[in-house]
Amino acid sequence: MFDTAFCHVCYRPDLYIIFMQWKKPCVGNDYRDPFYYALYLLKKYRVSNMVIDVTSAFGTGAEDMDWTFKEFIPTMAYTTCSEIVFIKGTANYVFSDITTLTREFVKYFMVYQCTSFESAIDTLY
Secondary structure (H helix, E strand, C coil), X not given: CEECCCEEEEEECCCCEEEEEECCCCCCHHHXXXXXXXXXXXXXXXXCEXXXXXXXXXXXXXXXXXXXXXXXXXXXXXXXXXEEEXXXXXXXXXHXXXXXXXXXXXXXXXXXXXXXXXXXXXXXX
């Protein structure tokens, strides 16, 4: 389990998912380290999908978004992950970031957007 003031990341063996829950916006290593840990978990647990909860926070600088496109997503494509669900809730401030990320993620994965953890799990199963 990875837990900081910015993000919580864990493997949920009961659901075969990597769950990432953002707590507040951040940049630099505070943004990248949770994604590195998620990659570690995706490699360790080979039959996993990913649920990313951005209802409380998200948002990142241009450098971090560029890193996500050029390094994280292509590396993640080499894992066995096949589906990603974003839990957006109703937070308008994250819509543009999630829309931008979704455009890139769909090159490699099935991507869904939901409003709750329960609907995310229903979408996957």
